[in-house]
Amino acid sequence: MGKTTMRRALLIVNPHARNGRGYGADIRSALEHGGLQLVERSPQDDETISDVILGERDCDLVIVGGGDGSLNAAARGLMETGLPLAILPLGTANDFARTVGIPADPVEAARRIASYEARPPIDLGEVNGHLYFNVASIGFSAELAQQLSSAAKKKWGKLGYAIVAARILMRSELFTAYLEHDGMTEKIRTLQVSVGNGKFYGGGMAVEKDATVDDGKLDFYSLEVDHWWKLLRLLPSLRRGTHSKWDDVRAFPTTEVIVRTKKPRAVNTDGELSTWTPAHFRLLRKAIQVYMPDPTARP
Structure with missing residues (x-):
């Protein structure tokens, strides 16, 4: 320009x-x-x-x-x-x-x-017709979005995220979800399911270390820890986007995935509650153009 x-x-x-x-x-x-x-x-x-x-x-x-x-x-x-x-x-x-x-x-x-x-158009994620730039989540992050009010975010910023997140984490329980993707069906017990289009979310966590907004894929991961305190050891990897290496994390790239739960669960898209399970996620390729630095300058 x-x-x-x-x-x-x-x-x-x-x-x-x-x-x-x-x-x-x-x-x-x-x-x-x-x-x-x-x-x-x-x-x-x-x-x-x-x-x-x-x-x-x-x-x-x-x-x-x-x-x-x-x-x-x-x-x-x-x-x-x-x-x-x-x-x-x-x-x-x-x-x-x-x-x-x-x-x-x-x-x-x-x-x-x-x-x-x-730049050439970036991808977007979509879940049940709702668009998103970064990440959509079911479970812990969705409950965090429900309880962290706009006023609290404005007043406390990232500190507010941390305080409310710690409180929710200590009482979080695993839930059952059914995944349909790439020709297969899986039953899982999870604390959180996330489907990322971008790289960063939640104030600095990374969905996957090499994720970009134009790589033609969604990055799925599920936190399948059986005790909340085990998540603490995962935190450094969650910030770096290397959590897929852990046995307690299920991760894979895809372009479409359906998540079903026994009872309806909220879906958080880019920090906002937008829909409920069953959740049909899909990738929208080359959806919008963005004025931004050369991709080689990305973190």
Whole structure:
């Protein structure tokens, strides 16, 4: 995106994101200096971020200021309009921004948007018709999302995740799930099932160490520890994305998997509760374009 070319950029900032109120003159100036004509909109009443995008199809790109939940809310609008996405990381975890190598500082991210290219389209995950960028989970992470309120995330950030996670973990129990994938059916006992499209989730955990958002696969894993305290020894591997080496972890790449449970269980997509089991996960190849650094610069 050259600085001499004025482009109409739809700018949507989520004021409820942890750092949403931090958006101000510095960020606006950086974007305009980069050659962008800003069209600033926020969802009104019952509008969603996707509704706003669908109403501004004549823009050249969409800039979303918020966290992973805000990006998730924009996914449908981006898919339907074909508009490329640029990101201002204003949320609690900003896992997708980290996955694609966007700076954590919002002002620096705004400065760099002008120098990024809209790369070849990235993949998205989908579960029961709900899109996601990073990871969808059933079990422990979904219960965490249920109990960690927006107010707590905004006030405490990653510390809030850790406090609530520890409390839930100590009372978590295994549940039975049935997997259908790649021509086979499996019965498992698990603490959590996760299906990743990106690399990072949950404030810095890694689904799989080599995962990218354009690798043409979903990364499945199941935590099959029989006592919660055994998960503590797995934590370093979960952060590095090397947990598939452990006997207590079932992991495999796929493009489609169905997870059934005896009773309906919530599904967490990008930190938001979106649907329930049975959960039909599938990969959507080359779904949307994103302004981001060269893939070789990814962490």
